[in-house]
Amino acid sequence: MKALENYRPYIAQPKILVATDCIVFGFDEGILKLLVFRRRIDPFKGEWSLIGSFVNEEESVPDAARRVLLQFTGLDNIFLEELKVYSDVDRDSGERCISIAHYALIRINDYDREQVELHGAKWFALEDIPQLVLDHNAMIADALERLRQKTTHRPIGFELLPEKFTIPQLQSLYEAIHQTKLDDRNFRKKLLSFGLLIKLDEKDKSTSKKGAFLYRFDYNKYKKLEESGFNFVL
Amino acid sequence: MKALENYRPYIAQPKILVATDCIVFGFDEGILKLLVFRRRIDPFKGEWSLIGSFVNEEESVPDAARRVLLQFTGLDNIFLEELKVYSDVDRDSGERCISIAHYALIRINDYDREQVELHGAKWFALEDIPQLVLDHNAMIADALERLRQKTTHRPIGFELLPEKFTIPQLQSLYEAIHQTKLDDRNFRKKLLSFGLLIKLDEKDKSTSKKGAFLYRFDYNKYKKLEESGFNFVL
DNA sequence: TTATTTCTCATCTTTTTTATTACAAGTTAT
DNA sequence: ATAACTTGTAATAAAAAAGATGAGAAATAA
Numbered sequence: 001m002k003a004l005e006n007y008r009p010y011i012a013q014p015k016i017l018v019a020t021d022c023i024v025f026g027f028d029e030g031i032l033k034l035l036v037f038r039r040r041i042d043p044f045k046g047e048w049s050l051i052g053s054f055v056n057e058e059e060s061v062p063d064a065a066r067r068v069l070l071q072f073t074g075l076d077n078i079f080l081e082e083l084k085v086y087s088d089v090d091r092d093s094g095e096r097c098i099s100i101a102h103y104a105l106i107r108i109n110d111y112d113r114e115q116v117e118l119h120g121a122k123w124f125a126l127e128d129i130p131q132l133v134l135d136h137n138a139m140i141a142d143a144l145e146r147l148r149q150k151t152t153h154r155p156i157g158f159e160l161l162p163e164k165f166t167i168p169q170l171q172s173l174y175e176a177i178h179q180t181k182l183d184d185r186n187f188r189k190k191l192l193s194f195g196l197l198i199k200l201d202e203k204d205k206s207t208s209k210k211g212a213f214l215y216r217f218d219y220n221k222y223k224k225l226e227e228s229g230f231n232f233v234l
Numbered sequence: 235m236k237a238l239e240n241y242r243p244y245i246a247q248p249k250i251l252v253a254t255d256c257i258v259f260g261f262d263e264g265i266l267k268l269l270v271f272r273r274r275i276d277p278f279k280g281e282w283s284l285i286g287s288f289v290n291e292e293e294s295v296p297d298a299a300r301r302v303l304l305q306f307t308g309l310d311n312i313f314l315e316e317l318k319v320y321s322d323v324d325r326d327s328g329e330r331c332i333s334i335a336h337y338a339l340i341r342i343n344d345y346d347r348e349q350v351e352l353h354g355a356k357w358f359a360l361e362d363i364p365q366l367v368l369d370h371n372a373m374i375a376d377a378l379e380r381l382r383q384k385t386t387h388r389p390i391g392f393e394l395l396p397e398k399f400t401i402p403q404l405q406s407l408y409e410a411i412h413q414t415k416l417d418d419r420n421f422r423k424k425l426l427s428f429g430l431l432i433k434l435d436e437k438d439k440s441t442s443k444k445g446a447f448l449y450r451f452d453y454n455k456y457k458k459l460e461e462s463g464f465n466f467v468l
Numbered sequence: 469t470t471a472t473t474t475c476t477c478a479t480c481t482t483t484t485t486t487a488t489t490a491c492a493a494g495t496t497a498t
Numbered sequence: 499a500t501a502a503c504t505t506g507t508a509a510t511a512a513a514a515a516a517g518a519t520g521a522g523a524a525a526t527a528a
Binding site for chain 2: 007008009010013014015016017018041042043054055056057058059060061062082084085087088089094095096097098100
Binding site for chain 1: 508
């Protein structure tokens with residue numbers, strides 16, 4: 001019998017190219033934005049595309065997605081979640097290839113501008129997204145639906161805001177994601193009622209003369225509440 | 235330049251074994267069950283495993299999952315949804331291989347018994363699931379969580395019941411999935427209030443002397459409601 | 469007749485959601 | 499100073515949804 005490390009029981013099985021593409025959301029001045037870049041390889045070299053990469057032999061799929069995000073934005077440790085597998089046989093005209101799409105939420109002021117430019121990447125407002133290669137526009141549509149669904153019952157919106165944010169900022173984020181207008185008094189009441197926002201002593205004066213108090217989201221408290229069955233809703 | 239169909243721009247990229255594993259839920263007499271089988275290939279030949287297969291070059295991933303389900307149960311056209319990608323580099327001790335897990339909901343009286351036995355498959359109550367190969371027990375845990383989550387805001391529970399079912403059956407299904415006791419009067423009131431159950435003239439007398447009226451779920455009506463923003467809740 | 473499950477009906481309470489009125493606080497621009 | 503604007507607090511009213519409970523009728527097997 002062969003040594004264990006050389007034993008390959010699946011030798012006759014079909015291998016496939018595996019890629020990951022990342023839908024990167026950012027929130028800037030009331031507008032939801034997405035990061036796309038000019039593709040560097042054929043086919044479709046030079047066309048707009050989601051950022052992505054093939055998955056290497058020695059990394060897991062989420063590791064590959066994190067690698068891509070680090071490469072393109074210089075950011076580490078950001079919200080990243082698997083979205084969906086795209087695997088139609090003819091989805092890539094280069095060669096049969098499946099893609100495991102992920103969506104990421106980043107604080108748009110944190111990314112490394114040089115890194116982004118270096119890779120030919122650019123932010124587009126959601127409504128201005130150009131035609132992208134392959135099935136990437138469909139991926140964005142799915143990601144947006146997921147973001148809307150997810151933000152209504154999980155507190156992930158904070159991942160799109162600076163660590164310190166104001167209540168009006170938070171409200172405008174929800175309004176941008178869900179395309180609605182919300183009542184400011186009721187929104188404030190509801191959000192504060194969870195007891196998950198920590199009020200700071202500082203104010204943000206960028207949007208008003210009076211200035212609005214800054215808050216932090218209490219991740220620790222949320223984690224405890226979540227374990228005991230708490231549900232964040234809207 | 236080569237002919238287009240031979241042109242392979244990704245020639246130097248790493249290819250990976252891609253599999254799919256299916257968590258198959260069934261509901262039988264008040265108990266949630268799962269279909270597992272004795273693995274036929276090394277490593278771990280003969281041990282309990284989820285049903286699954288490698289993904290072929292000429293099929294999409296969901297097609298592969300549907301093929302597996304048809305093979306093992308003789309069933310076509312059943313509820314099947316992508317769960318999660320399992321891709322740890324060393325998750326399979328045979329060779330590097332990623333698996334795209336799916337979960338399926340079947341009407342447990344519909345499956346083909348011969349087909350199931352032929353493949354060495356067997357139903358286990360949720361609490362009696364044995365130790366499975368690789369990360370399959372983790373997949374089940376994730377699938378169960380997803381099922382609980384999903385059934386609270388999408389009407390997918392019906393996929394586990396016969397097409398004609400009674401309200402008490404439906405209630406016992408929800409009780410089994412969520413491990414709770416529900417009040418029969420309130421449960422009935424709530425479910426009927428959606429207006430999505432079509433009452434039939436037949437009764438099911440298997441569980442009581444009086445017999446309980448059979449209902450069908452109105453998929454068409456639900457689809458319309460869903461499009462106009464309706465949310466099925468609990 | 470008795471026991472059991474199914475089914476209806478009517479409350480009642482509590483909680484949640486939504487809408488609205490009123491107004492004060494802080495600051496800048498005029 | 500005051501007008502204008504955003505932020506923030508309070509109170510409340512109305513409406514809708516959720517949850518708990520009591521009472522009892524219908525069907526039928528044993």
